[in-house]
Amino acid sequence: MSAPAGFAGRPLVGVSRCLLGEKVRYDGGHKLDHFLAEVLGRHVDYVPVCPEVECGLGVPREAMRLVGDAESPRLVTIRSGVDLTERMRGWAESRVEELASEPLCGFVFKYGSPSSGMSRVKVYPEAGGSPLLKGRGLFAAAFMERFPLLPVEDEGRLNDDGLRENFIERVFVMQRWRELEAKGLTLGGLVDFHTRHKLLIMAHSVEHYRSLGRLVATARELPAEVLRSQYLCGLMEALRLTATVKKQSNVLAHVMGYFKRQLSADEKRELLEVLDAYARELLPLIVPVTLLNHYVRKFDEAYLAGQWYLHAHPAELKLRNHA
Ligand code: SF4
Secondary structure: OOOOOOOOOOOEEEEEHHHHOOOOOOOOOOOOOHHHHHHHHHOOEEEEEOHHHHOOOOOOOOOEEEEOOOOOOEEEEOOOOOEOHHHHHHHHHHHHHHHOOOOEEEEEEOOOOOOOOOOOEEEEOOOOOOOEEEEOOHHHHHHHHHOOOOOEEEOOHHHOHHHHHHHHHHHHHHHHHHHHHHOOOOHHHHHHHHHHHHHHHHHHOHHHHHHHHHHHHOHHHOOHHHHHHHHHHHHHHHHHOOOOHHHHHHHHHHHHHOOOOOOOHHHHHHHHHHHHHHHOOOOOOHHHHHHHHHHHHHOOOHHHHOOHHHHOOOHHHOOOOOO
8 A cells, every 4th residue: 555645635624714814803803813824824725704794794894793592593783783693694505505616624713703603602692691602603503504524613722732633634534535536436445545544533433443444344235325424424423532642542552563573672662662651641642653654664564654644634733742
């Protein structure tokens, strides 16, 4: 098996427009996020969306908020009480249909926005009083309902190292899935895709690793669309689960097993020390992964060289460098 092909295809990622520094907020300002604009932006292409501007509200405009039932809130301007719910819902419905023709691999929403926030948006009771942090912005809600399998996050949650790595890893997996589908999904293509993602899936969930393996093994018996949908659902469900240090340690030990006959006693001792330090959270994941990649090259281990786990996302993003 040849090595992963690298990151030739750049994922297409939707983003709340103000996070890229565009002055589209109600007060004429922006909410530039440096990581998104300057770091991740070097590795993905963005589709910026500003629901409030695109549905015809100007800049500047009156501020708005969510009001009423947290499950189905209304979007209302704060000072004059204009109800913009139907306008925003109608626009969002047609915008998500437009976006369906783009090979999006994820979306980063603006935290807290009544239009763009994906979770924990304030919803004010009709009768007044304190808001509940239980809402979802109207555009984000329409997007997540239309694309339930696409990775989504907000810029606030992306400040957490673990959530950031998880989201970006899923974006790159989705990009590879898009590439596979663009070539025409064949049984051989799916088997190869699954084989290369085995260790990555295992790092999130051994149960999903087994059930997806069983699904691929019986692929011939299933109609193509059923197979496609069951595989993608199971894959994205698995990758949403946290890859804990314990699960990662299990995968690292599994990888080490491939070299047990080639490593000298000294190399084995050094590798075990590194795995142990990682398991005790004294070293970041990048250290054992780098050492294992060294042995993959040194011993020309073809199966491991094809594993996306060992090259899950561009090294420049430093997503595995936190202890
Ligand atoms: S939060 Fe959403 S609606 Fe508000 S300015 Fe940013 S992109 Fe536009």
